[in-house]
Amino acid sequence: MMPISRLALAGLGALLLAGCSGEAAQDPRKKGTPEVGYVVVETADVPVAVELAGRIAAFEMSEVRPQVTGLIRRRFFTEGAVVRAGQTLYEIDTRLYRAASNEARANLNSAIANAEATRIRAERLKPLAEAQAVAMQDYTDAAAAARAAAAAVQQARAQLQTADVNLQFTRVPAPISGRISRSLFTVGALVTGNQAEPLAVIQGVDPVFVDIQQSSAELLALRRALAQGGAVPGSTSVGLVLEDGSEYPQRGQVQFSEVMVDAGTGTVTLRARFPNPQGLLLPGMFVRARFEQAVDKGAILVPQPALTRNARGEASVFVVDADNKAAERKVTAARAVGSDWVVTDGLKPGEKVIVQGLAKLKPGAPIKPVLASKPQVIAAPKPGSTPASKP
Template identity: 60%
Template sequence: MNYRLLFRAAGLAALAISLSSCSGNRDNGRDKGPPEAGFITVKPETVPLEVELSGRTTAYETSEVRPQVSGLVKARLFTEGSIVQAGQTLYQIDPSLYSAAVNEATANLANAEANREATQARANRYRPLAEIEAVAKQDYTDAAATAKQAAASVAQTRASLETARINLAFTRVPAPITGRIGRSLVTTGALVTSNQADPLTTIQRLDPIYVDIQQSSAELLALRRSLAPGGGGQRVPVRLKLEDNSEYPLEGRLEFAEAMVDPNTGTVTLRALFPNPSGILLPGMYVRARLAQATSQGAFLVPQQGLSRTPRGEATVMVVGADNKAVERKVTADRTIGDKWLVTSGIAAGDRLIVEGLGKIRPGQPVKPVPAGSPPASGKAPPGAAQGGSRPAARG
C-alpha cells in the first residue's frame, strides 16, 4: 500500500471540508434585511369607562306591620317567609269588645233617630200655632231648637258607629304592601296594643330591588374631570358580581346619585335598580357593581403586547415611522379595558403600532412592516396551521 498517496488524499479531503465550512459561515453572516414588524393601524374610539364598586342590596319597599287596635291575637293567618298580597289578612285580634261597641253604637243611633223624629214632629206642630198665636212663639222656638239638637245627635252617633266599625275591621290586621313576609314576632294569645313600638312582622318587596353603591367623592371628581363634556350619564347599565364571585344574570340600571357626600366616609351613594324575579338578591347582601359611568372620547385601545413600561414606569409603544424605521413613543395609559390598554395620548389616528416582532426591534432600526397576523416571510406555515388554520404565532 502506498501510504504517501493515502495521506495526500486525506489532506485534500480536509482542505475541501474547511473551504466548505468557511463558505457556509460567510453565507450565514450575510445580511438578511430588516426584521419584520407586525403592526396594526390604530383608530380613535368612544370607550365606556367601567368602574367596579362595592355595594349592598336594599329592599324596594319595606313595611313594618303594627296593630291599630289593642287586644289578644287569636290567630296568625300567613306562612312565614311566603309572598303575601296587599290587603291580605295576617293576624286576627279578638273582636269581641269591638263587635259589642258596634252594637252599642247601632243602638245609640236608633235612639237618636227616634228622638229626632219626635222633636221634629213637635216643632212642625208648633209652627202653625205660633203663626196664629195659639201658642207662645218662644215655645215654637224651643221646639225647633230641640229638633235641631236631636238631628245633631243623630250625626254624632252615626260617626261613633262608623268609628266602632272601623275598629272592628282593624281586628283583622292586613298586609299594607305586596312582598315577602318575615318571621312573626308575636304568637297566638299575645297581647298587642295600638301604640306599641315593636312590629308584629315585616314585609319587604324584593322585586325589583335596590343596590346602594358607594364611591369616593375624590374618584368621582377625578373621573368626571377626565372626561369629555356630556360623557357622564345617570341611567346607565349596571352588572353585579355576587359574594361567591358569580355573575348576577340580570342587568340593572343606575337610578340616581345622591347630591351630598357622607362626611364620615367621604363617599357618595349611587342607587341602582335590579329585577329580582327569582329572589336571588336578598336585603343586606354585599355585591360588587360594574358600571360605565361615562365614556372617553377619541381614545385608543392598544393590545397589551404592544405596550411596555420603562424602569420608571412610563408607558411606551413602538410605531412604524414614515421611513419604515421603528419609533418609540411615550403614551398615557392609566387603565385597561378588557385585555387592552386605554391610551389617551401619545399616538394619533392612522399610526402603525407594532405589536409583533418587538423582541428583535430597537428604536431607530429599519423594519419591514407587515399587517399583524401575516405568515412569516419564509412562507412556511407555523406549527398547527395545517390543522384547522389557526392564527400564526406572534413574531418575537
C-alpha cells in the same frame, strides 16, 4: 524550536478567527436589518366599564303594626311566604270592640228617636205660636231642641263609624304585597296600638333595588370628562355578579344617582332596578355591579404587549417613523379593556405601533416593518444552536 511554536500558534489562531467569522456571517440573527411586526392604530369609541360594589335593597318594605290594643287570637300566614296586599295576617280579640260597636249603634237609634220626637213637637207648636195660642218662646225652645237632637244624631253616627273602624282594625291586613318575615309576636301576646315593635316585616322582592357605591373622586373625573367632551354618557344597563362569582341572568337599569356625598365613606349611591321573578336576589345580599358609565370618544386601543412602563410608571410604545426607524413615544394609558390598553394621548390615527420584535429594539435603530398579522417565518435550527425566529 521557539520560532516554530509561535508560528504554529499564530496559524491556529487565524484558523479559529476565520471559523468564528464564518459562523457569524451565517447566523441570521446577526445579519441584516431586524424585522418587526406593527399594527396601524385607529380611533374608536371605547366604553368606560366600571365594576362597583353594591347591596340588594327591597323595592318596598312595610312594618306590620297593630292599630288597636288587645290579645292576638289567630295568625293567618306562613312565615317566609309571599302575602298579598289586603290579606289578613293577624286577628286581635274582637269582643270589646264588637260591644263598643253595638253600644254606638244603640246610641244612634236613641238619638234618631229623640230627634224625631222633638221635630214633631216643634212642627206642632209652630202654627199655635203663629195664632198666639201658645207663647212664641215655647215654639223657639222646641225648634232649638229639634236642631240639637238632629246634631246628636250626627254625633252618634260618627261614634258608630269610629267603633266600626276599631272593630275592623282587629283584623290586621298586609299593607303591601311581598315576602313576609318571621312573626315577632305569637298567639296570645298582648299588642298595643302605639307599640314600637312591629308584628312582622313585609318586603317587596320583585323587582329589587341594587344600591351601588362609587367614590366621589371617580364621579368627579367622569363629570369633568363629560363636560369637556372627551366622553359621552353610556348605557344605563347594568349586570350583576353574585357572591359565588356567577353572573345574574337578567340585566337591570340605573334609576338615579344621589345628589350628595356620604360624609362617612366619601361615596355616592347609584340605584339600579332589577327584575327578580325567581326570588334569587335577597335584600341585604352583596353583589358586584358592572355597567358602562360613559364612552370615550376618539380613544385608541393598543395591544398590551406593545406598551411598556419605566420605573416611574410612565407608559411608552415604539412606532415606525418615516425613515423606517424605531421611535419611542410617551403615551397616556390609564386603563385596559380586554387585551388592549386604552391610549388617550400620545398617538395619532394611522401611526404604526410595533407589537412584535421588541426584545432588542433600540430608539433610532433601522428596522424592517411588516404587518403583525403576517405569519412568522421560523428558521430551521442548526445542530447545537438555539432556533431563531422572525416575527
